[in-house]
Amino acid sequence: MGRIYRAIGLMSGTSMDGIDVAMVATDGERVVERGPFLAVAYEPAFRNRLKQGLEEAKAIRIRTERPGDLAALERDITQRHAEAVATFLSVNNLLAGDIDVIGFHGQTVLHRPDEALTVQIGDGPLLARQTGIAVVHDMRANDMLHGGQGAPLVPTYHAALTAQLTDTRWPVCFVNIGGISNLTSIDRDGTIVAYDSGPGNTLIDQWVEAHAGIPFDQGGMIASEGRIVGALADRYLDNPFFTADSRRSLDRNDFLPPSGDEAELSDGARTLAYVSAAAVIKSAGHLPAMPKTFVIGGGGRLNRVIMADLRELAARHGSIVLSAEEAGFDGDAMEAEAWAYLAVRSLRALPLTYPATTGVREPVSGGVLAQL
Known part of the structure; x- marks a missing residue:
């Protein structure tokens, strides 16, 4: 058994209803201890901005482009994630120093696997500075660089959970x-x-x-x-x-x-x-x-x-x-837990995706580490 990391996972999904925050203690392999969970809802006006962002993102041809409101939206969504982490730590009597890494999914605004193009807005370095915790972000791109679809990424976590069934x-x-x-x-x-x-x-x-x-x-x-x-x-x-x-x-x-x-x-x-x-x-x-x-x-x-x-x-x-609850899990927390688990795998350079999960040519790791 390797070192056990305490990781927070952050997920804002395609429903765009808010941010899920979950913590796991894991070695990035078979050891998974699931911790607390928090859901933070977006206010309706911000949700409408996200929906508008999806329309503006259709103009993106290079994944670093941020047309229209997307640059401001990226900053604001990162700020909301930082606030969600602060609330999570406070509610659970934790300090930033208690956490080894954050797995930050960001918000998908464009996903065109046939063009090897996927865009998740969210500023990893800014989140690391605001939370005082190292952040692994942009976890889909490396899979696409190696011929994968960039999704789904959660299966590696699902496989680890089968040990608890x-x-x-x-x-x-x-x-x-x-x-x-x-x-x-x-x-x-x-x-x-x-x-x-x-x-x-x-x-x-x-x-x-x-x-x-x-x-x-x-x-x-x-x-x-x-x-x-x-x-x-x-x-x-x-x-x-x-x-x-x-x-x-x-x-x-x-x-x-x-x-x-x-x-x-x-x-x-x-x-x-x-x-x-x-x-x-x-x-x-x-x-x-x-x-x-x-x-x-x-x-x-x-x-x-x-x-x-x-x-x-x-x-x-x-x-x-x-x-998920009938099987002994938390169905609300599972995806955010996965991003925490994947962040630890990224730190350890373990594969996040496999040929049978995303179509990638060979098992590959991924993610970008933003350190303090």
């Missing part, structure tokens, strides 16, 4: 249902296969925001009042993404919400919840073997309609579906 039916598949969903299948012998599996919450969020003025369908309440519009569901599930010979990572713009005349509010939410669940099972069909246990993290696990559909679809393959 008991009475498991293998293969195990961790599914993160965020804005975009991704899956990680791990077999008993440690073999990992991972890729993005389709739209998660992003279509539902955009749909209910456009038609009900609320940011997401809490608990699936709106979807529970609707029915599945078969033709609309088929249109999404017939997308070539699901039948292509190779897996690729997704940008939130790869799947767009329905137009307003294609469904009424609850039917649209119900259909998109089904699409989210069916996309996971359909994409799992590309794995070497259908998983026997699905462990669901991310915000989608709180949508009871998505979870009910997942359980029904998985049961047709003799598989069971557990929420």
Whole structure:
């Protein structure tokens, strides 16, 4: 067993609802002790700036470009992450000196793997100065330089977590249902296969925001009042993404919400919840073997309609579906924990990605270290 590092992970995902802060104590390999977690919400006005930033980012051709408001937005989002770290330390009676490293994801504003272009705004050196803690940031770029898709990165952490599972039916598949969903299948012998599996919450969020003025369908309440519009569901599930010979990572713009005349509010939410669940099972069909246990993290696990559909679809393959909590984990914290874990692996020059997770040519480490 190597040195144990105390690391904080920071995640701001495609849902753009806020910052997740989590701590782990780890050697970057098999030892993982999960610590406290904190979620810090963005105020609506800042969330709107982030959404506008996504539009401005479409003009980026070189990943260092910051057109429009993006330079100011990068500074401001870094400041909010520094404030989130300060709050986390205070709430948990910790000092900056108690933490070895921060894993800083930043906010993805552009992800075009076919062009080897990924942009996460967030100033690692500024965050290190403001927190007084070393920061590992920009963890996707090196994977792309070596032929990978730059995503998903969380599978390496999922593999470490399997050591904490008991009475498991293998293969195990961790599914993160965020804005975009991704899956990680791990077999008993440690073999990992991972890729993005389709739209998660992003279509539902955009749909209910456009038609009900609320940011997401809490608990699936709106979807529970609707029915599945078969033709609309088929249109999404017939997308070539699901039948292509190779897996690729997704940008939130790869799947767009329905137009307003294609469904009424609850039917649209119900259909998109089904699409989210069916996309996971359909994409799992590309794995070497259908998983026997699905462990669901991310915000989608709180949508009871998505979870009910997942359980029904998985049961047709003799598989069971557990929420992260039912498996003994914290589904809100898991992705932020992963960035803490990956930061330690980066410090130790251990691989973050593998050919079977991102399509990279060989296992590679990554990340840029910003020291004090």
